[in-house]
Amino acid sequence: MKIIIKRPLEKVNKRISYPIYIGGKKIIELKNGEEKELEVKYSVLLSAKINWCGSKEISLLKDGEVLKVQGNVFFSAYLPFLTALMPVLAIFIFNNIGGEVIKIVFSVILILLIVFCLLSLSFLRKHWISIQRIE
Structure with missing residues (x-):
């Protein structure tokens, strides 16, 4: 199953890469304005982190799903x-x-x-x- 992860260009956190975790394992780092395609074997939980903060986990359900990852401006x-x-x-x-x-x-x-x-x-x-x- 393939998924696409996009990170739009951000003014906030523009120099920080977001590590993307699938099933608790770090798979890739997503830089500012970057888009990557991942091959996932089965539906698992995906999350992003910076230091001790991060995102809620999202479950991957469909082949070809497109996800947008961005920082909270506030x-x-x-x-x-x-x-x-x-x-x-x-x-x-x-x-x-x-x-x-x-x-x-x-x-x-x-x-x-x-x-x-x-x-x-x-x-x-x-x-x-x-x-x-x-x-």
Whole structure:
């Protein structure tokens, strides 16, 4: 059974190759804008990973199936900027800039940012790359 895996040109993660795993084994690495054809013996689970993050597993069902693999723009492009806000908020909180109300508001925002970043890196780690079937 043959499948085709496409990775469109991406601005985010453009220098990072996505290792593609079939049945838990690394088969290929997909570079930015690359398309590869794979020969698979039977229907198995396919996934992509970068570091500890990656995609959900997708089952391969049909011969000639075309899959698109791409990174999640929010997690890869915007999450680093959100984490950069943490030290700025901490400066306002610990130096008592702006009074008590601002300190409380920024403390709540900082706690929410920390919780969101931890959730993104742990529970949402299988959403950094998406694998979609192309009809």
